[in-house]
Each structure stands twice: as C-alpha cells, then as structure tokens.
Amino acid sequence: MDANDLARIAALEMQSHGFRPEFGPEVARELQGSSSHGDADSADVRDLRDRLWFSIDNADTLDLDQLSWAEALADGAVRLAVAVADVDVRVPIGSAIDAHAAANTTSVYTAGGIFPMLPEKLSTDLTSLNLEQDRLAVVIERLAKRHDTLCDFPLQSRGHRICPDLIDVESYREKGIVQQ
Numbered sequence: 001m002d003a004n005d006l007a008r009i010a011a012l013e014m015q016s017h018g019f020r021p022e023f024g025p026e027v028a029r030e031l032q033g034s035s036s037h038g039d040a041d042s043a044d045v046r047d048l049r050d051r052l053w054f055s056i057d058n059a060d061t062l063d064l065d066q067l068s069w070a071e072a073l074a075d076g077a078v079r080l081a082v083a084v085a086d087v088d089v090r091v092p093i094g095s096a097i098d099a100h101a102a103a104n105t106t107s108v109y110t111a112g113g114i115f116p117m118l119p120e121k122l123s124t125d126l127t128s129l130n131l132e133q134d135r136l137a138v139v140i141e142r143l144a145k146r147h148d149t150l151c152d153f154p155l156q157s158r159g160h161r162i163c164p165d166l167i168d169v170e171s172y173r174e175k176g177i178v179q180q
Helices: 003-016 025-032 096-104 120-126 169-174
Strands: 066-072 078-085 108-110 113-115 135-145 149-151 158-162
Touching: 003 108, 003 113, 025 096
Parallel strands: none
Antiparallel strands: 066 078, 078 135, 108 113, 135 149, 135 158
C-alpha cells in the first residue's frame, strides 16, 4: 500500500460518512471574488491591534484561526480574550464554500492526507490571523478573578480588527519579551 492508496481509502471513508473530501468547481469560482466581502472600515469594528496576541500553533502555521490575549489586573484578576477568525465576512451564507464547510464542519486529518474545511486561499490567507495582517475576528472576553472564578464580562460581538505582532514563544524571545 502506498500514499496514493491511503489517499483514495481516506477519501472513500470520508464520503461513506457524509463528508466532502474535495471542493467542487463552484468553490473555485466563488474564491475569485472572495476578497471583496466584508467591511473592515465599519464603525462597528473595534481596533484591538495594540494587544499582544499569541497563538498555540506552530511558528510555521499559516492557518491561524484562533489567537489569545491576557492581561493581569491590579486586583489579581486576569482579563482573557480569544479571537476567532471571522470567516463569514468572506463566505456568504448559502454559498458553495459555506455548504462545503457546513457538510464537513472541520478539517479532517488522516494518514492519507488532510481534507480541509475551507479552501487554502481562505484558511491560510484571506481569513487567517497571520502576523502583520489586518483581519476581522470574533472576540470573546472574560474576567477571571482569584481562585479561578469566571465572572461575567461583556461579550464582544464580531467585527474586531486584530493584527498580531507576535505569534509564538520564539518571537517573544527574539524581541526580548520572554526570558528562557
């Protein structure tokens, strides 16, 4: 059995469980116009680029769909935020890309290959929360008080502009922010 056999078996298994291992031709057509969706200059967008966002992904990962941020407060509490790439500003509801993502609901990783939920142009470029790229994200913030008590903190709605300055621990070390 070789790599091609594994890829065929994986694709057949995905299909037998209702997944879509490949993107249809309509997805390619939609991608050609996908850069025009979304309004990053809307008054509803809150600029959070001044925060020191970080990722738990590998330094070479281009598919950054989530970033985190934390701030220690004077009273010992910690303000936490998680930013999730706002894909739907570029993928209209009911589109072929949306239908594919809804059918798979996640990227599927197998020995025969990776079957992504979103086309690479979206997941690693147009919606990815990559270094020094302005992107819209859905941001949720919470306040954690001493003794791990999570308190109500206003839920932040979609439409936040973030531009992570640093994405991994090595970057922190290189810039002198983190020691060893």
